[in-house]
Amino acid sequence: MYKKITMLHGAGGSESLELIKGAILKRFSYSKFDVPLDALDDAAVVNGIVFKTDSHAVYPIFFPGGDIGRLAVCGTVNDISMVGGKPIALSLAIVMEEGLEFNILEKVLDSIKLACEEADVKIVTGDTKVVERGGVKEMILNTAGIGIRSPYLDHNLAVVKNFRNINASWLLDSNVRPGDKIILSGYIGDHGIAVMSARKQYGISLDIVSDIQPLNHMVEDVLKVGGVVAMKDPTRGGLSNLLYEWCEKSGVGIEIEESKIPLREGVKSACEILGISPLEIGNEGKAVLAVVPEMAEKVLSALRSTKEGRDAQIIGEAVSGHDKVVMKTVVGGKRIVPRPRGDPIPRIC
Ligand code: MG
Numbered sequence: 591m592y593k594k595i596t597m598l599h600g601a602g603g604s605e606s607l608e609l610i611k612g613a614i615l616k617r618f619s620y621s622k623f624d625v626p627l628d629a630l631d632d633a634a635v636v637n638g639i640v641f642k643t644d645s646h647a648v649y650p651i652f653f654p655g656g657d658i659g660r661l662a663v664c665g666t667v668n669d670i671s672m673v674g675g676k677p678i679a680l681s682l683a684i685v686m687e688e689g690l691e692f693n694i695l696e697k698v699l700d701s702i703k704l705a706c707e708e709a710d711v712k713i714v715t716g717d718t719k720v721v722e723r724g725g726v727k728e729m730i731l732n733t734a735g736i737g738i739r740s741p742y743l744d745h746n747l748a749v750v751k752n753f754r755n756i757n758a759s760w761l762l763d764s765n766v767r768p769g770d771k772i773i774l775s776g777y778i779g780d781h782g783i784a785v786m787s788a789r790k791q792y793g794i795s796l797d798i799v800s801d802i803q804p805l806n807h808m809v810e811d812v813l814k815v816g817g818v819v820a821m822k823d824p825t826r827g828g829l830s831n832l833l834y835e836w837c838e839k840s841g842v843g844i845e846i847e848e849s850k851i852p853l854r855e856g857v858k859s860a861c862e863i864l865g866i867s868p869l870e871i872g873n874e875g876k877a878v879l880a881v882v883p884e885m886a887e888k889v890l891s892a893l894r895s896t897k898e899g900r901d902a903q904i905i906g907e908a909v910s911g912h913d914k915v916v917m918k919t920v921v922g923g924k925r926i927v928p929r930p931r932g933d934p935i936p937r938i939c
Contacts, residue, residue, distance in 0.1 A: 817885025
């Protein structure tokens with residue numbers, strides 16, 4: 591029996607990681623770059639240029655709060671921002687299904703234009719392909735993007751160095767140390783539940799809208815304050831997968847408090863109906879930051895003074911002694927958060 595690709599391989603959990611490590615990394619490992627593929631970080635850094643690519647296969651392509659075009663811009667912009675880059679320019683590749691209505695394409699392109707204006711990035715190169723009917727569902731988009739080093743990254747790292755040693759010159763998953771505070775920039779689960787409700791499969795009709803937004807301006811405001819050691823967006827695999835990546839790459843455990851995690855009632859009840867964890871749902875407009883404890887309150891208030899991060903909370907801290915994500919529950923107990931294997935809601939990004 592030949593092994594075949596399953597939906598789990600694209601879900602961003604442990605099966606995806608096995609595919610990436612087992613099939614891809616062993617062939618393309620060039621660790622001499624500033625931030626190489628091997629780091630499996632949000633973006634690569636090659637000769638000082640931050641570089642990222644992202645494909646988008648969300649279905650349906652329009653959903654409450656956004657569409658595939660806005661997603662394609664924000665996904666790449668945010669990943670470039672997460673390592674400490676300032677996004678500058680994007681490519682746009684469109685794979686369309688034969689028979690797609692022209693006005694649908696134009697609507698998506700208008701949305702891409704607006705999102706680029708919001709993020710202050712430019713589309714500078716691209717490609718279009720058409721495949722036969724059924725080859726894709728309406729369209730798939732790919733964007734790649736380049737960025738320069740944020741003008742505030744050196745200041746941010748200098749602030750970190752007032753309190754402890756840091757060798758890295760970018761905001762990497764491997765920079766987290768015991769004692770660092772973990773800050774979440776706002777509500778989780780909105781995007782996945784919004785896409786889910788647009789599918790009308792499970793009779794969920796809620797007022798939840800996707801959180802898709804570019805985070806580069808918010809990140810800039812935070813780096814001006816300083817003290818951030820790592821940053822990552824909880825996209826596919828959600829908050830729990832993100833925290834496990836930090837545990838694994840930084841050699842720490844992470845303890846979070848359930849009561850501190852911003853979660854809307856509608857998302858909470860949808861998760862209960864669907865039997866899924868909000869910690870595993872992908873978000874498209876949120877960031878998680880690891881910050882030296884001495885600067886945590888200042889970073890928090892900087893976040894809260896932005897529109898993108900106004901609901902930010904300190905949700906926990908990195909610890910030594912174990913390598914798991916542990917959550918203090920609202921009823922006062924502690925439980926190990928499982929690492930997600932697959933995506934509870936496929937094709938939301
Ligand atoms: Mg990311």
